Amino acid sequence: MSELAFQRARSPEAKQVREQAILAAARTLADRHGVRDVTLTDIAAAVGMHKSALLRYFETREQIFLALTAEGWRQWSADLCGDLAGRPHATPAEVARVIAGTLAARPLFCDLLAQAPLNLERNVSIESVRSFKLMTLGEVERIGGELHRLLGLTEAQAVDTVATATGMAGALWQMASPGPRLRELYASDPRLSHAVVEVEPRLTRVLTAYLTGLGVESAAAG
């Protein structure tokens, strides 16, 4: 990198441009190869920086992916709440379909949802985790507002629902995306047909039964 480029990046705008370029490179690589296989060196190479220069903008590889996870939460929540807000009424099955559909449409976010507690949150500063958690809890509250309006869920039920939706989206995505070598194995051995997982239909079924059951419990309690 030239001396001039370094100087430019000292202004707040230039710093932001550089950060966005790093995030875009990480996003593209992770979309193509899966989060697991993307290293800091790969990201630096894709964005045309030295690894040491890249570490002026982000603490660690994990902080880059935690920033993409935060972006995923905001975009998913906006989409989901936008859809739900347009419905005067909805059944548990309809809400389940919207939640599952908006998650399954974001494979990188599903991948990141499983990676975040396992890897990403453990290799960044405490302050990065704090602001990440506060952001997600804010989105959970926003989604909870719609779930309360449409299905009468309590705050605790809404927190459980978002944890179930995001936890299962992450787990199912990992099961559904075992890499080409294992996908070929599952397809070639008929005894392993149950090992083939499709995220959206299974997540829809699980959330439909779950939200239906919550409704039954609320009716019994009410």
Added chain:
Amino acid sequence: MSELAFQRARSPEAKQVREQAILAAARTLADRHGVRDVTLTDIAAAVGMHKSALLRYFETREQIFLALTAEGWRQWSADLCGDLAGRPHATPAEVARVIAGTLAARPLFCDLLAQAPLNLERNVSIESVRSFKLMTLGEVERIGGELHRLLGLTEAQAVDTVATATGMAGALWQMASPGPRLRELYASDPRLSHAVVEVEPRLTRVLTAYLTGLGVESAAAG
């Protein structure tokens, strides 16, 4: 290691003894530190072998932990089916409590359930994955038999149920076990109280609602 020890390990019995010692060391280390932080070097040191000698018994670090995951599946399934088999009848809430209780009683298994698709299955031979998958599908079928008898679940519903129970157990365990640094953060910042996760009560609530909802759907279809 002495020449004599090497020779002993050539008999099938001695080989098995050595394998069991390696698994026991990995189990103890992972119980204490979490699967994520245990390296092949740690395991070799704990069992008193050179890393290169250890690789005569297992392909990779991941194969060791996949063997512990397989052991966890067999033990969990035996416990769960043993409990369910003793019940002539059970409500969805009772079945949910047994599933959640037997999973939450196995923290290492919960940790491994999240690690398996993300990391373990991706760094072992195809044949290791095939036999691991066939074993888990056999246990799923066995659990499914009890779920069919007690709650009338279909085979597909039973597969979904076990995927939900194990997927959520893995995801919730990871959220509940963020390491001492983050646990301290969540406890110290009242805005983060919802980030504190307790595996067993949440898993019980989620599975109760889910199994209740499945029952409602079956009744409506039947």
